[in-house]
Amino acid sequence: MPSRLPSAKEQLVLELLAEKGSLYGLELVTLSGGGLKRGTVYVTLSRMQDRGLVRPVDDKAPGSHAGLPRPRYRITAAGERALLAAQAVQGLLQPVRRGT
Amino acid sequence: MTYGPFNGLLRLARHLLEERDIRRIIEPTIADALHERSLATRQWVWLWQSRGHLVCAILRALGENARRKLVQSDWEPLLVQLLAGLSGSIALGSPHAILAHCVYLVLGVLCSLCVVCSPTGVLRWFYVLSGMLAVVAIAVCPWLGVAIDSQRQWLSVEIAPSVILQVHVSTLFLPVYAAFVGRSLMQGKYMRLFMVLSASIGLLALQPNWQAALVCGLVPLVVMVLTRVRASIIAFSVAVVAGGLVTLWRTAAFSWWTVAGNAALLLAISWSARSLWRRHAQLSAVEATVFVALGTLTALSGWLGDPLPVVGFGGSAIIACFTLLALQLRAASNRSDNGHGAVP
Numbered sequence: 001m002p003s004r005l006p007s008a009k010e011q012l013v014l015e016l017l018a019e020k021g022s023l024y025g026l027e028l029v030t031l032s033g034g035g036l037k038r039g040t041v042y043v044t045l046s047r048m049q050d051r052g053l054v055r056p057v058d059d060k061a062p063g064s065h066a067g068l069p070r071p072r073y074r075i076t077a078a079g080e081r082a083l084l085a086a087q088a089v090q091g092l093l094q095p096v097r098r099g100t
Numbered sequence: 101m102t103y104g105p106f107n108g109l110l111r112l113a114r115h116l117l118e119e120r121d122i123r124r125i126i127e128p129t130i131a132d133a134l135h136e137r138s139l140a141t142r143q144w145v146w147l148w149q150s151r152g153h154l155v156c157a158i159l160r161a162l163g164e165n166a167r168r169k170l171v172q173s174d175w176e177p178l179l180v181q182l183l184a185g186l187s188g189s190i191a192l193g194s195p196h197a198i199l200a201h202c203v204y205l206v207l208g209v210l211c212s213l214c215v216v217c218s219p220t221g222v223l224r225w226f227y228v229l230s231g232m233l234a235v236v237a238i239a240v241c242p243w244l245g246v247a248i249d250s251q252r253q254w255l256s257v258e259i260a261p262s263v264i265l266q267v268h269v270s271t272l273f274l275p276v277y278a279a280f281v282g283r284s285l286m287q288g289k290y291m292r293l294f295m296v297l298s299a300s301i302g303l304l305a306l307q308p309n310w311q312a313a314l315v316c317g318l319v320p321l322v323v324m325v326l327t328r329v330r331a332s333i334i335a336f337s338v339a340v341v342a343g344g345l346v347t348l349w350r351t352a353a354f355s356w357w358t359v360a361g362n363a364a365l366l367l368a369i370s371w372s373a374r375s376l377w378r379r380h381a382q383l384s385a386v387e388a389t390v391f392v393a394l395g396t397l398t399a400l401s402g403w404l405g406d407p408l409p410v411v412g413f414g415g416s417a418i419i420a421c422f423t424l425l426a427l428q429l430r431a432a433s434n435r436s437d438n439g440h441g442a443v444p
């Protein structure tokens with residue numbers, strides 16, 4: 001179980017993956033609407049992979065992209081729990097942020 | 101395999117980043133760029149944009165790597181060494197010396213941080229180059245240098261390679277060994293032989309006092325032999341300090357504080373090496389032991405050439421001590437990453 005809540009970027013990735021199933025890094029960038037950048041998306045995904053929030057599938061697609069790995073990412077059970085926790089905390093903090 | 105316009109950046113990334121970062125971050129970024137190639141209307145725009153994304157990915161991966169290493173490192177030994185250094189600076193007496201000592205301590209801490217955060221490839225090249233430089237300098241100095249105050253120096257300039265190299269010869273050579281041991285390119289036994297021979301010959305050539313040179317040359321040899329058979333470094337440290345006490349206590353330079361300080365440091369380093377770190381890191385600890393032992397012996401005997409590390413005023417010695425400790429921290433954090441002895 002991850003020891004801390006996901007950051008804003010990580011939460012965005014988790015939300016997209018929870019909604020769409022599995023996605024390429026490039027698709028995550030496109031769907032994020034500017035929330036994720038091309039140069040940093042894989043750094044974020046690698047960190048999330050270390051924490052067990054996402055896992056790569058189709059690690060290598062032979063014959064395409066000069067044999068380079070272009071994995072799709074899928075949310076893990078731990079990732080789903082982390083997303084629920086983050087959303088719950090956000091829900092609790094929302095009235096405080098609005099100043100009510 | 102060719103990656104077209106990204107070959108150069110990929111080669112650079114392989115030098116700077118870990119293999120897992122290449123696999124997870126750089127290669128997918130290139131794959132994305134190649135995927136987009138067919139969709140791009142203007143090829144040159146695609147090319148420069150993709151290169152920009154790749155550079156950005158490399159920089160971010162470097163930053164992430166440094167952050168990970170800083171978080172994973174155990175900073176307790178560094179704190180202990182800093183405290184030891186501060187206690188040594190108080191013993192120096194004069195305000196000017198204390199200030200200079202503190203400046204060197206700060207520089208040492210900064211060097212430690214750099215070493216802990218540096219990419220492995222950069223670190224490896226740094227040690228290969230500095231090791232080669234040390235060999236060349238040692239080999240050439242006796243012929244080209246001039247003798248000033250019984251020290252061989254470079255053509256009367258203020259830099260005294262005899263002083264610097266005597267102190268740092270083990271600092272430079274053992275990390276090279278540590279970085280390359282286990283690699284098929286350079287077998288450990290050849291490297292060990294190379295180090296011992298060059299250190300002994302260099303020291304013999306440079307030292308004005310042949311007895312001192314002999315001791316300086318033999319100490320690394322003995323430590324390496326002992327480590328080879330996994331003998332206790334603690335026993336060795338105690339033997340060095342005890343030997344120093346027995347043989348040198350009648351000399352004018354004798355100081356109980358110096359002996360006690362160095363003995364404590366040796367024991368702390370040795371204990372850490374035995375309990376926490378193995379293989380490569382243990383070698384770094386051996387290097388620290390040699391370093392401190394040489395300092396103790398030479399300072400107590402009044403031989404010229406070696407400032408006393410941490411306790412002494414020698415700035416380069418302090419910086420070398422901290423750099424060395426950072427190597428140990430690197431090896432320890434790599435070990436927790438990989439589950440075995442690690443290349444620092």
